[in-house]
Each structure stands twice: as C-alpha cells, then as structure tokens.
Amino acid sequence: MLPDQDGQNAGGGGGGVSEDPSVSLFREYLRLKTVHPEPDYDAALGFLGRISEELGLPMKKVEVCPGRVVTILTWTGTNPALKSILLNSHTDVVPVYQEHWKYDAFAAVKDAEGNIYGRGSQDMKSVTIQYIEAIRRLKAAGKTFPRTIHLMFVPDEEVGGQKGMEVFIKHPEFHKLNIGFALDEGLANPTEAFTVFYGERNPWWVTVRCPGSPGHGSRFVENTAAEKLRRVINLFLDFRERERQRLNTSECFTLGDVTTVNMTMVRGGVAYNVIPAEMDVSFDIRIPPTVNLQEFEEQIKAWCKEAGDDVTYEFAQKGMNQNTTSTEDSDPWWRAFSSTCKSLNMTLKKEIFPAATDSRFIRAAGLPAIGFSPMNRTPILLHDHNEFISESVFLKGIHIYETLIPALASVPTLTTEA
Numbered sequence: 001m002l003p004d005q006d007g008q009n010a011g012g013g014g015g016g017v018s019e020d021p022s023v024s025l026f027r028e029y030l031r032l033k034t035v036h037p038e039p040d041y042d043a044a045l046g047f048l049g050r051i052s053e054e055l056g057l058p059m060k061k062v063e064v065c066p067g068r069v070v071t072i073l074t075w076t077g078t079n080p081a082l083k084s085i086l087l088n089s090h091t092d093v094v095p096v097y098q099e100h101w102k103y104d105a106f107a108a109v110k111d112a113e114g115n116i117y118g119r120g121s122q123d124m125k126s127v128t129i130q131y132i133e134a135i136r137r138l139k140a141a142g143k144t145f146p147r148t149i150h151l152m153f154v155p156d157e158e159v160g161g162q163k164g165m166e167v168f169i170k171h172p173e174f175h176k177l178n179i180g181f182a183l184d185e186g187l188a189n190p191t192e193a194f195t196v197f198y199g200e201r202n203p204w205w206v207t208v209r210c211p212g213s214p215g216h217g218s219r220f221v222e223n224t225a226a227e228k229l230r231r232v233i234n235l236f237l238d239f240r241e242r243e244r245q246r247l248n249t250s251e252c253f254t255l256g257d258v259t260t261v262n263m264t265m266v267r268g269g270v271a272y273n274v275i276p277a278e279m280d281v282s283f284d285i286r287i288p289p290t291v292n293l294q295e296f297e298e299q300i301k302a303w304c305k306e307a308g309d310d311v312t313y314e315f316a317q318k319g320m321n322q323n324t325t326s327t328e329d330s331d332p333w334w335r336a337f338s339s340t341c342k343s344l345n346m347t348l349k350k351e352i353f354p355a356a357t358d359s360r361f362i363r364a365a366g367l368p369a370i371g372f373s374p375m376n377r378t379p380i381l382l383h384d385h386n387e388f389i390s391e392s393v394f395l396k397g398i399h400i401y402e403t404l405i406p407a408l409a410s411v412p413t414l415t416t417e418a
C-alpha cells in the first residue's frame, strides 16, 4: 500500500477506513514549518487560534521578544483560587537532513504500518495535540475540575529558550497563571515502560583558551598553544572515559546519572607554517543534579592550571539550578500522577533528563515539573532522521492524558492553599 499523504482516508493498514480526526489534526500540525532557523511561528499562532475557538477556551498571547509569542489557552476550574495545572509544549522543531529521510519531513506521511513520519512527531508536536485532544474530549463529556488548566505553547525551546520560556517565567503574566504543577516533554521508551523525568542535568558549555608562544612552523618552539591544548583535551577526555566506565559498569545508572563531556569545537591557527598564538577548545558538559557544582568548577580550574601557563576558561552556558521534582508518595502531585498511571497498568521508569528542556526554567522557579511524553514501544528518535510515532501509540497517549489531567486538576486543596 502507498503511504498516505493527504490524511483524508488514511492507509495505516486499513485502506478506506476514515482517519481519526485527532490523527488528522496531528498530521496537519506536523506540516507547519516551525523549523529552525526561521520557524513559521505565524502558522502555529493561526493554528492555535483555531483550536482556541474549537475548544471554546480563551487564548492569551504574550510577545516575550520581537516575533516570539507565548500562547496560553485556559480552562478555568470550579475553584480558580487553587493552584493551576500547566500543560506545556514548545512549537518549534529542529532542522532536518532531508536527504536522509524516507519521506518529506514536513509531509506527515503515514505508512502502511500506521507510522507517522515528520519532524516533531516525537519532539513534541504529538504531545501538543494529545493535550488538545484530551481536553476536547473532557469538555465534550461535560467534565469540570476544581483546578484551572493552562495549555501553554512556547517558542524557541530548541535554541535554548532564551527568547521563550526563560523570559516568560519572569513575566508578570506567568505569575498570574498561579501554577502548582507542570507537565512538559520527556522521551520515548522502546520497551513496554514509560519514562518520566523528575530533573535534568545542568548544561555547561565551556571554552578553554590556550595561549602560547608563536613562531616558525619549522622549529621546536617551547610552550606552544598546541601543547597546552593537548593537555586540556587529555584531562577533559580522561574524565569523560571514567564517567563512561561508571555508566557502563553500574546497572542502575542511566545517562542522566553521570557527567558527560564532549569536545565539540576546536579553533586556532592561521597558516601551515605559523605556530599559533592561541588555540581554543570547547566542551559540552552535562552534570547530574547530585554533583557539587562548586567542586566541579574547581576541577576545571585545576585542569586548566595543570595544562600550562595562562590557560583560562569561560562559559557560554552554565546551568546552576539543581532543583528536582518530588517523586515521593507523600507528594500529592506525584501521587496523583503515579497512581493514575498505575490504574492504567503503565510501568514508569523515573530518570534524570540527559539534556535540557524548558522544564529547567519551571523547576528553577520552584515549581514541580514532570517530563513525560507518553510513547512506549517507540525508538528514541528526537532530533534524528526519520522521526516517527505510530498512530496507535499516539492515540493511546490521548487516552492517558484524558485520565491524567482530571486526576491532576482534582488534587485536593493543599495545606499551603487552605
């Protein structure tokens, strides 16, 4: 059977069978080119405006930076004084290497097995539409809940959130939302289990500058930049290897539990026969919340000193917040989340998110946030070629949110709210 491109009477293994409207809406959203470096955010705003009308929920738009709008749809609870629930998602997606894709990455093709291909199908346009469709079903069923629910759609997560969530979290409009608990993105899990993230590693992007004596490329010049650079690289990558071993030898560790170091850029030199006066190397370091950050920076300082005279470092990114979200049964939000998953026979794996999402800003603001994308039996393909989600996993995810959202929005009044 040919893959289905138009979404009207989709294949998905059942030729001629009408496609679930939720799936059609998801595929329509995948076709919007909200892709960096120039995301079509106007297309996303138009789409969300339509959703706001369909759901009968008021929409607020806050332009946090020129051309960067945060959109919020609000379903007010029966007791609006209570803390609200935030369902957060980002609207942007990362670029593609189209030549490596089976299909056009923005055509939202559904193949004969019912797999839906597209950039953002896992990260995180599926989650956006699952939130929307769960809310649509709950409203259609006439449900109401004590707590207000906010659906929030933010730009620029994929480029660090500096013109998105990081600014909005400090905006008075964010404070007005009166958030008590947030859901945001997670990762797929290839097994039967679902992964949930209660914290993130801090990203540290470091450039180490190695100045040295210049001279003619034919001589043995002392104290060159390259000799220092070599020591720096060895010290950082030896540590990388120790952490890699630590991960590989401990069964209970995941990537989020160890520090990763990757050398990502090297600069320096002007000509083959000129020994350069400076060489620089950059590292992407990700540090678990359990690591003492002051001590870790002391370690970097010591490596630079050991590498030679005047070796310095500077940060392009230095996350310092180590807040994690409680996953204790005594926590009312976690209890509502985990007991609902249990009632749906879902197995949860609790982990630290290995990279950085907008959840880090939410947790840094002192709010609990769980990273969760309901995709089990699915390979992790975010940012990868041929990113896809199966139609059945996508539809099950709507059902999961249809059960989770009422539980969260009905968490009894907390002692801090009384």
Ligand SMILES: CSCC[C@H](NC(C)=O)C(=O)O
Residues within 6 Å of the ligand: 157, 158, 159, 160, 161, 203, 317, 355, 356, 357
């Ligand atoms: C530090 S801002 C960059 C954010 C990006 N997030 C993801 C999910 O890839 C990252 O972790 O590299």
Ligand SMILES: [Zn+2]
Residues within 6 Å of the ligand: 090, 123, 124, 157, 185, 357
């Ligand atoms: Zn994402």
Ligand SMILES: [Zn+2]
Residues within 6 Å of the ligand: 094, 123, 158, 382, 383
């Ligand atoms: Zn991403």
